[in-house]
Amino acid sequence: MHLLKLIPFIAVAAAACATTATSPNTGGTASPPGEPTKPLATRVSYPKDPYPSTYRAMPAEDVFIRNATVLDGLGGMIDRGAVLIEDGKITAIGSEAAMTMPAGIKTIDAAGKWVTPGIIDIHSHLGAYPSPGIGAHQDGNEVSGPVTAEVWVEHSIWPHDPGFTRAMAGGVTAMQILPGSANLFGGRGVILKNVPGRTAQDMKFPGAPYTLKMACGENPKRVYGYGSGGFPGGAPYSRMGNVAGYRDAWQKASEYKRKWDKYETDFDAWEKKAKSPAPADGQKKEDPKDPPSPPDRNLELDTLMGVLEGEILVQHHCYRADEMAQVIDLSKEFGYKVSAFHHGVEAYKIADKLAANGICGALWADWWGFKAEAYDGIRENIPLVHQAQNGCAIVHSDDAYGIQRLNQEAAKALADGNKAGLNISKAEAWTWLSRNPAKALGILDKTGTLEPGKSADIVIWSGDPFSSYTRADLVFVDGAVTWDRANLNSQPVVDFELGQPGEGDRK
Amino acid sequence: MIRKLLFAAAVLAGPPAALAQQVAITGGRIVTNTPQGVIENGTVVINNGRVVSVGTAAAPAGATIIDASGKWVTPGLFAAFSRVGLTEIPSEDPANDISAGGSKFQASLHAADSFNPDDTAIDVNRIEGFTRAAIVGAPGNGLFGGYGAVVDFSGGFNSIDTRQAFMLAELGEGGASAAGGSRAAAWTWLLTAIDDSKAYPRGFEDDGEGDLLIRKEAVALKPVVEGRIPLMVEVHRAADILQLLTLRQREPRMRLILLGATEGWRVADQIAAANVPVIVNPLANLPDRFEILAATLENAARLSAAGVTVAIADPGEASHNTRFIQQLAGNAVANGMKWEDAFRAITSVPATMYGRADLGVLRAGATADVVIWDGDPLELMSSPDAVYIDGVATPMESRQTKLRDRYMKLNENKPQAYERP
Numbered sequence: 001m002h003l004l005k006l007i008p009f010i011a012v013a014a015a016a017c018a019t020t021a022t023s024p025n026t027g028g029t030a031s032p033p034g035e036p037t038k039p040l041a042t043r044v045s046y047p048k049d050p051y052p053s054t055y056r057a058m059p060a061e062d063v064f065i066r067n068a069t070v071l072d073g074l075g076g077m078i079d080r081g082a083v084l085i086e087d088g089k090i091t092a093i094g095s096e097a098a099m100t101m102p103a104g105i106k107t108i109d110a111a112g113k114w115v116t117p118g119i120i121d122i123h124s125h126l127g128a129y130p131s132p133g134i135g136a137h138q139d140g141n142e143v144s145g146p147v148t149a150e151v152w153v154e155h156s157i158w159p160h161d162p163g164f165t166r167a168m169a170g171g172v173t174a175m176q177i178l179p180g181s182a183n184l185f186g187g188r189g190v191i192l193k194n195v196p197g198r199t200a201q202d203m204k205f206p207g208a209p210y211t212l213k214m215a216c217g218e219n220p221k222r223v224y225g226y227g228s229g230g231f232p233g234g235a236p237y238s239r240m241g242n243v244a245g246y247r248d249a250w251q252k253a254s255e256y257k258r259k260w261d262k263y264e265t266d267f268d269a270w271e272k273k274a275k276s277p278a279p280a281d282g283q284k285k286e287d288p289k290d291p292p293s294p295p296d297r298n299l300e301l302d303t304l305m306g307v308l309e310g311e312i313l314v315q316h317h318c319y320r321a322d323e324m325a326q327v328i329d330l331s332k333e334f335g336y337k338v339s340a341f342h343h344g345v346e347a348y349k350i351a352d353k354l355a356a357n358g359i360c361g362a363l364w365a366d367w368w369g370f371k372a373e374a375y376d377g378i379r380e381n382i383p384l385v386h387q388a389q390n391g392c393a394i395v396h397s398d399d400a401y402g403i404q405r406l407n408q409e410a411a412k413a414l415a416d417g418n419k420a421g422l423n424i425s426k427a428e429a430w431t432w433l434s435r436n437p438a439k440a441l442g443i444l445d446k447t448g449t450l451e452p453g454k455s456a457d458i459v460i461w462s463g464d465p466f467s468s469y470t471r472a473d474l475v476f477v478d479g480a481v482t483w484d485r486a487n488l489n490s491q492p493v494v495d496f497e498l499g500q501p502g503e504g505d506r507k
Numbered sequence: 508m509i510r511k512l513l514f515a516a517a518v519l520a521g522p523p524a525a526l527a528q529q530v531a532i533t534g535g536r537i538v539t540n541t542p543q544g545v546i547e548n549g550t551v552v553i554n555n556g557r558v559v560s561v562g563t564a565a566a567p568a569g570a571t572i573i574d575a576s577g578k579w580v581t582p583g584l585f586a587a588f589s590r591v592g593l594t595e596i597p598s599e600d601p602a603n604d605i606s607a608g609g610s611k612f613q614a615s616l617h618a619a620d621s622f623n624p625d626d627t628a629i630d631v632n633r634i635e636g637f638t639r640a641a642i643v644g645a646p647g648n649g650l651f652g653g654y655g656a657v658v659d660f661s662g663g664f665n666s667i668d669t670r671q672a673f674m675l676a677e678l679g680e681g682g683a684s685a686a687g688g689s690r691a692a693a694w695t696w697l698l699t700a701i702d703d704s705k706a707y708p709r710g711f712e713d714d715g716e717g718d719l720l721i722r723k724e725a726v727a728l729k730p731v732v733e734g735r736i737p738l739m740v741e742v743h744r745a746a747d748i749l750q751l752l753t754l755r756q757r758e759p760r761m762r763l764i765l766l767g768a769t770e771g772w773r774v775a776d777q778i779a780a781a782n783v784p785v786i787v788n789p790l791a792n793l794p795d796r797f798e799i800l801a802a803t804l805e806n807a808a809r810l811s812a813a814g815v816t817v818a819i820a821d822p823g824e825a826s827h828n829t830r831f832i833q834q835l836a837g838n839a840v841a842n843g844m845k846w847e848d849a850f851r852a853i854t855s856v857p858a859t860m861y862g863r864a865d866l867g868v869l870r871a872g873a874t875a876d877v878v879i880w881d882g883d884p885l886e887l888m889s890s891p892d893a894v895y896i897d898g899v900a901t902p903m904e905s906r907q908t909k910l911r912d913r914y915m916k917l918n919e920n921k922p923q924a925y926e927r928p
Contacts (some may be wrong), residue, residue: 131793162794218598352917368907369628369827371598378907384914400793408834408887415888419881420911468837468887497794501745501773501799506842507792 005414040274043267044294046302048311053153053204055193060479061470062086064101065460073117073434073440073449076244077427083115085456088479093450113473114357114465115449117434118173118194118457121403122362122441123342123396127177127192128153130161131400131496141180142187145247146224147238149212150299151187153179157200160494163400164203167505168194168483170404171459171472174205178213178342181317182223184236184245186213188303189315195477196492209442211339212307216242216318216327217373245490250334253304257296260305266292306387313339313442315362321349324481328357340440342396344385345377351388360392361385364402365409382410382432383417383424394436406433408504411466426466455479513649529554530898531566532879535575539869540582540855551580553875556898561869575879576894581850583638583876584833584884587786587818587857588766590665590826591629591640592622592658597826598919603754605826608649614700614720615652615727617778618643619670624662627828630905633660635830636884636891638876641861643675643739649685650676650696654727655739657861659876661896672861673764674731678742678751680798694750701758718835734760737860739786741766741822744798745773764860767791769799772806784816784860788823789839801917807852808843817844818860819852837885849885 060229064391065086072083072093082093082099092099101107128140137214139156142148157177167175172194179186189211192203217239225237235241270291276283306312314331316340318324331338341347345368347354347361354361368377386393397403414429438448447457456479463470475483484490488504497503530553537549539561550566552559566572595602604621607613622642632640643655654673657668677685682693696719703710703717707725710717717725730736742751742765752774754761765771765785771778779784789807794800803809811817819839824831836849844852855867865874875898882889894901912928919926 132796132797133795134797166793348911348914349923350917366828366830368631369596372596375596376910378911380911384911388917395567400795401790404790404792405838408838411887412834415890419890420915466888468834468885469841471841497800500794500800501770502794502803505801505803507803 033235040271043271043290046264046297048306049206051152051201051315053206054199055195055197055204055206056202056203057088057197057478058195058450058480060085060088060456060476060481060483062102062105063476063479064105064107065110065115065458066096066101067328068113068460068462069116070450071114071116071427071430072451072485073430074308074451075425075428075431077425081115083450083456083458085458085476085479087450088456090454090458092452093452102331107147108460108474110460111361112461112463114461114470115428115450116171116427116465117411117448117461118459118475118477119171119406120437120441120443120448121167121172121341121397121406122394122437123398124167124175124177124400124403125180125398126163126167126175126400126403127161128179129160129400130158131163141182141408143182143223146183146234146245147221148179148183148187149185149249149298149301151179152190153177153187153213153279154190154200154204157190157203159200159203160198160496162438162494162497162507163403164194164196165483165492165494166400167172167403167454169472169485169507171407171461171465171475172403173457173459173475173477173482174438174443174447176211176437177404178211181215181219184215184220184242185249185300186215189213191443195482196494205443205446207443207446210312211302211315211319211441212301212312214314214316214327216316216323217320220316227275240471243330246327246330248331249300250308250330250336253301253308254334255299256295256301257305257308263292263294271296278307280314307336308334310337312416313440315342315440317342319343321346323373325350325353328353328359339442340392340394343374345374345381345400348378348384349376351385351391354385355388355391358390358392360394360436362394362396362437362440364398364440365413379413379416380420380422382413383420383422386424386428386432387417392436393432393437394440395432396437407461407465407470408468414466425444426464429466429484477497513927514526529559530573531570532573532575532580532877533566535578535580537561537869538579538581538850538884541850541870543870548576549580551869551877553877553895553898556875558869558871558873558875558877560871563631573879573893579801579880579882579884579889580869580871581636581878581880581884582854583868583878583894583896584636584706584853585821585855585857585863585867586632586637586825586829586832587639587823588820588855588862589640589642589824589829590644591632591660591829592624592626592642593618593644594826595626595628604644606645606652608647610647611721612723612727613647613649613653614651614674614724617656617670617852618861619656619658619667622656622658622667624664624666627906628829629662630902631658631827631893631907632829633662633896633901634891634903634905634908635833636878636880636894637829637832638878638894638896639858639863639866640829641672641857643673645688646675646677646685648679650678650682650693651724651728654736656730657863659896661899661901662893664702667763668863669861671730671736673737673739674728675766676738676740677769678740679739679744679747681883691746700724700728701761704732715750732758732761734762736766737762739764739766743767743769743771743796745801747798748774752777752783755783756927768810769806771815772803772813773801775810775815779809779814784818784856785810786818786820786857788821789819789835789842789844790821804838804842807839807849811844811848811852811861816856817848818856819849820857833885834887837887840885846885870919884904885910
């Protein structure tokens with residue numbers, strides 16, 4: 001399941017839309033007939049958000065959750081705590097005794113229950129590899145080449161994947177959907193709110209940055225080297241081929257960026273000249289000549305340039321410690337930052353280096369050994385990455401089942417770390433599930449912790465969420481209840497499940 | 508390696524002195540899996556690889572006392588379905604003996620012949636409380652996956668308890684594909700294989716082959732068609748389960764075990780009436796395939812409530828993460844299964860299923876596979892403090908704990924390679 005998912009054929013887009021150098025927000029330079037002077041040419045630029053979010057929060061009531069054990073997601077725990085939700089936002093959190101309940105507000109007595117920030121899974125393929133996992137649904141790897149930074153996984157997402165609702169039942173309120181790991185550059189990832197939608201855009205997290213999936217190690221070299229059956233085929237065949245492939249692409253991206261930077265500079269100069277008033281002495285204004293031509297647009301390099309400009313966050317699939325160290329140097333060579341290493345089965349071997357470079361480790365609690373680069377997995381990986389000075393550990397799933405129980409994965413890792421002599425609290429461990437993934441996804445200003453002003457993305461658990469026996473009772477996204485365990489009518493049933501055996505059953 | 512050598516030496520030399528020493532585990536909360544139920548503050552006495560007594564009596568004089576106050580004492584966990592010892596790295600062919608698509612033999616194959624007691628996954632899973640497992644390969648060509656074995660997790664060269672514990676076969680989508688493309692083909696394949704085996708040696712005299720099976724394969728299936736060894740069939744769709752159960756009328760001698768049974772809850776009464784045990788994954792709740800559209804987290808609980816004998820395992824996490832079974836059982840409880848039934852589903856139920864009523868229970872005379880836990884064994888944050896197999900305390904270390912200990916501190920003067928925890 002967690003191994004590379006591939007289909008034995010390559011789907012090629014039948015008809016690529018013709019792209020033009022001008023887009024809706026670029027004006028032409030043609031003069032309307034009869035005009036004596038030509039209008040000023042406009043700068044060529046492309047929209048950064050051409051598939052914008054159409055997310056709308058579901059109807060929400062103001063709610064006062066009281067009498068709960070609250071984990072704030074920042075590492076704190078509040079006994080007999082309360083959380084106030086107004087207009088879909090958290091407006092207060094703290095000890096109930098110290099809080100004032102607004103008059104007439106709906107209250108939830110959470111005696112015996114725990115309240116946490118909603119879980120954010122930083123590594124999911126839901127929608128792109130949906131259930132059922134039939135051949136027609138294999139939309140997560142554009143295996144046509146080792147560098148496919150031009151593809152955007154949101155264009156594959158099937159919003160009717162039943163996996164979204166199962167993740168909801170597990171307390172997941174947001175997630176990053178990534179392309180698969182066949183390629184060196186797999187394409188853009190997208191951040192979703194876990195709400196039902198008719199389209200992928202309905203689920204897109206408003207204001208979240210784009211991300212880029214990259215992959216180390218065995219998968220790219222297997223898929224494009226000896227695994228593709230195309231000998232002599234193409235690169236990479238080896239780990240050194242992987243790195244050469246990254247460098248080649250980053251070099252092209254650097255040159256592409258230089259061309260665009262030059263275009264911007266030249267256009268600025270041209271515009272200044274064109275807009276400058278005629279000389280006061282009545283002499284003829286100097287002809288600014290034609291505006292500079294923009295570089296040809298390259299969708300692949302657009303994405304890579306976005307990384308170099310710091311707008312797109314790199315999410316790098318990488319198992320081995322030595323390879324992660326190579327990638328850190330690669331990122332310095334070309335001047336970008338890795339946001340998180342994903343899978344990082346050997347992250348514990350370089351926990352200090354990851355922390356020193358501000359890179360999070362998005363990790364499994366205990367998957368190991370299914371391939372050579374996963375052979376050195378240990379159960380204390382997450383707590384050891386956490387334990388490093390300024391360490392940033394994240395529990396991730398990469399799996400439609402694992403995403404339903406990330407709290408349980410954290411529990412296992414926490415217990416093993418503490419049994420090995422670490423001293424990590426449950427409240428600190430919750431940072432692995434919401435704050436740290438929000439940070440690595442660039443959405444920590446919006447969600448991930450229980451702080452006033454943030455979206456009310458919250459879970460009320462039936463008890464201690466580090467117990468096997470605990471379930472998510474109520475899940476809120478922007479203050480709206482997306483999942484109510486006690487009420488089958490408040491549990492979404494996706495289109496695919498209608499009219500099928502088990503429709504509307506307890507899932 | 509040192510441990511392995513010592514261990515092997517101990518085995519070769521016969522019961523060492525330590526084995527003859529009586530051990531009394533005192534003060535713990537004992538889960539017996541017998542009519543004795545749970546005993547608080549109880550004592551388990553073991554000697555010569557056997558449980559001598561279980562109860563509240565004081566420890567016998569002279570016994571080595573193991574204080575388990577505040578702890579749980581249980582039978583060792585028994586993985587109802589595992590592939591531990593069959594592959595060191597599943598993605599690397601030379602390190603993977605799970606299936607043999609290129610062999611003309613399938614039913615004749617014995618997982619025991621591939622089992623490697625040095626497989627690192629054995630230690631990794633033993634220190635999580637597993638003492639026994641039913642291991643089996645996978646069908647490589649056709650419906651049969653060969654004979655499954657019962658093994659222990661000691662890591663010793665004599666780890667194989669039962670060479671022929673069960674035979675594995677596959678129906679449903681997987682079986683249809685293997686048999687040529689349809690469920691009808693798979694069903695005909697299964698019945699023809701049974702008929703060939705029953706007919707053997709009659710009908711094989713002239714051309715050496717039956718309608719489907721070659722001689723060797725027909726012979727291999729004999730114990731199965733004669734009901735001496737159970738046939739475990741992976742099957743999920745409710746209708747496929749019912750069809751398989753018709754085999755009980757056609758072949759009354761044969762014994763069946765259902766593997767998967769993801770839609771089993773829909774036909775739970777029929778499964779119970781046929782007295783066929785099931786091995787389920789309680790967390791299978793996605794319509795991954797069209798044969799499991801009715802998957803639900805409550806499958807294990809509903810089957811159990813209907814009187815079906817339920818064991819718990821996940822064939823998808825069967826080699827390196829056999830330990831996942833503990834989490835599966837805890838989640839079965841979270842979704843309605845009684846704790847006692849869920850715990851039996853990973854101990855005494857599989858033991859009995861494979862003919863080992865001496866395992867999975869703590870009672871006088873039982874084989875002394877005992878685990879001392881620091882808490883409820885179905886809780887995610889609990890783990891074993893000690894694991895006894897055949898009455899012998901086993902090392903609580905694995906290749907993983909060595910890696911952990913080597914890298915606990917990173918700022919050391921000499922490279923980690925000089926450090927051998």
